[in-house]
Amino acid sequence: MDNLSHIIFGFGIAFQWDNLVFCMAGVLIGTLIGVLPGIGPVGAMGLLLPATMHITPTGSLIMLAGIYYGAQYGGTITSVLVRIPGEATSIVSCIDGYEMARQGRAGPALAIAAWGSFIAGTLSIVALMLISGPLAKAALDFGPPEYLAAICIGMVMVTQLSQNSPLKAMMMAALGVILGCVGTDLVTALPRFTMGFPELTDGLGIVPVVMGLFGIAEVIENLENQVSAGKVQNRISRLWPSLQDWTEAKWAIVRGSILGFLIGILPGGGGVLATFVAYALEKKISRHPEKFGHGAIEGLAAPESANNAAATGGLVPLLSLGLPTGPIMAMLFAALVIQGIQPGPTLITNNPDVFWGLVASMYIGNVLLMILNLPLIGIWVQLLKTPIWLLYPVIFLFCLIGAYSVNNSVFDIYVMLVFGVIGYLMRKFGYEAGPLVLAFVLGPILEQNLRQSLLISRGSFSIFFSHPISATGFAICALVLLSNALPWLRRRRQVYNQFAE
Numbered sequence: 001m002d003n004l005s006h007i008i009f010g011f012g013i014a015f016q017w018d019n020l021v022f023c024m025a026g027v028l029i030g031t032l033i034g035v036l037p038g039i040g041p042v043g044a045m046g047l048l049l050p051a052t053m054h055i056t057p058t059g060s061l062i063m064l065a066g067i068y069y070g071a072q073y074g075g076t077i078t079s080v081l082v083r084i085p086g087e088a089t090s091i092v093s094c095i096d097g098y099e100m101a102r103q104g105r106a107g108p109a110l111a112i113a114a115w116g117s118f119i120a121g122t123l124s125i126v127a128l129m130l131i132s133g134p135l136a137k138a139a140l141d142f143g144p145p146e147y148l149a150a151i152c153i154g155m156v157m158v159t160q161l162s163q164n165s166p167l168k169a170m171m172m173a174a175l176g177v178i179l180g181c182v183g184t185d186l187v188t189a190l191p192r193f194t195m196g197f198p199e200l201t202d203g204l205g206i207v208p209v210v211m212g213l214f215g216i217a218e219v220i221e222n223l224e225n226q227v228s229a230g231k232v233q234n235r236i237s238r239l240w241p242s243l244q245d246w247t248e249a250k251w252a253i254v255r256g257s258i259l260g261f262l263i264g265i266l267p268g269g270g271g272v273l274a275t276f277v278a279y280a281l282e283k284k285i286s287r288h289p290e291k292f293g294h295g296a297i298e299g300l301a302a303p304e305s306a307n308n309a310a311a312t313g314g315l316v317p318l319l320s321l322g323l324p325t326g327p328i329m330a331m332l333f334a335a336l337v338i339q340g341i342q343p344g345p346t347l348i349t350n351n352p353d354v355f356w357g358l359v360a361s362m363y364i365g366n367v368l369l370m371i372l373n374l375p376l377i378g379i380w381v382q383l384l385k386t387p388i389w390l391l392y393p394v395i396f397l398f399c400l401i402g403a404y405s406v407n408n409s410v411f412d413i414y415v416m417l418v419f420g421v422i423g424y425l426m427r428k429f430g431y432e433a434g435p436l437v438l439a440f441v442l443g444p445i446l447e448q449n450l451r452q453s454l455l456i457s458r459g460s461f462s463i464f465f466s467h468p469i470s471a472t473g474f475a476i477c478a479l480v481l482l483s484n485a486l487p488w489l490r491r492r493r494q495v496y497n498q499f500a501e
Helices: 002-014 017-035 040-052 057-082 093-102 106-139 144-160 166-180 206-225 243-264 270-283 298-313 313-320 326-338 352-373 377-383 388-407 410-428 435-458 468-498
Strands: none
Touching: 002 352, 017 040, 017 057, 017 243, 017 352, 017 435, 040 057, 040 093, 040 206, 040 326, 040 388, 057 093, 057 106, 057 243, 057 298, 057 326, 057 352, 093 106, 093 298, 106 243, 106 313, 106 352, 144 243, 144 435, 144 468, 206 326, 206 410, 206 435, 243 270, 243 313, 270 298, 298 313, 298 388, 313 326, 313 352, 326 435
16 A cells, blocks of 8 residues: 555656656657667767756656667667667567568567567566565665675676676776776875866766767767668558467567566666577477567567566666666666765655656656557658768767766866767777776765775775675675686686697
8 A cells, every 4th residue: 555655646746747748758769769770878868968957856867767768669660670779679679570570560560569568667667666665675774895795796797797708898897997986085085097187176977978988989980880771661551469469479578577677687687688588588488489580479579578677677776776787777877866866775765756756657658658659650760761971960969068068168078079989999899888887887886885894894804794795795796707717717728738738
């Protein structure tokens, strides 16, 4: 009954006209970002982050979250119609979604993706509502050592589950921690790593860094590659799935929803991992695995449900523990901090309008996605034909305006351009920006909890192993790192033995 009263309170917040406008704007922008291959939700959230400083905390979080889960569906449209994933979470959807479109079943493919996303979103929002409160209460017992262990688990898991080399991801995480230390020392109040620039006394801004790594780097890379969309499947005759389609897809949607939510909660999990696992699971348990890759509707329904459920699952540790599990959650974390709100165990009690307003708005956003996107498919198809020479200069202009508007500082534009070049070089050499951004956001929190722990223990590191929760957390980190180090050591030993022979 308590949760019911909270939900009613949340809907009262979400149905305020300004929050409804922000919700609609978020899901529309998110769908557009998902449809247009390029900038991605992190870049879009970075572009809009300066604008959220001038609206309420609840409104800003509603809009940014709408961009996130709206982009999950938008990326499906390009995956099905032109076999170009608008988002990384839509890569798996290309496999069977495009084959369905080639068979003249693009309408049912898009509709089952929309319904799967809606059902998964609804189920995961209910789970978010039920889990976040008890988890936040349990987190009130956390001290600096426990939080430090939780942060370390998150960073280690993100690096180990990266799409490229775990070693490169760890290097990016280490660089992110160093960049997070730029500014004024927490204890001595002396400047560090500022290189003589007074503008860096307050540290590097999250907005210019993210805009550079994702926005500017994306523009440079796409202009270099001259990506073209190819032939667009713009004739869609039937939208409603048949009864047989529903029969084949229903349990795939349920399994994808549960699996996606659980993986979304894990640090470093996210929608990309959830979609691959959901697809692999469906193919493994299917009675006709040979259909996968040739237009199996389960191969589309499961990953589409999983990515939307994972989007909501990532909010559980963010709102309950104050720990972002990926770059997109780091952007939501930054949006709350900019507004003067600290995510974590006290968020639900100190700012119930923010938490319950966000939960209720996600119900509304899922309904809006269903109502808006199916009729707008024709418009999205036309937007796919936007020439690159027109699209990317506009994105570049918005990046410049966004970086400057945070502090009205030209220096932030230079920071954005520098990180744009760095981000481009990282992409060329196979380094991911996600671990860097996450570590950049978590770095100051990690340092604060480390120094608080050592102050409590008078410099003794035994405090991290005398507390059961922190000791367990660091043991998990060691096991994960060791599991990746052993194969590497085994390969080195084989090479050494071959050389010795």
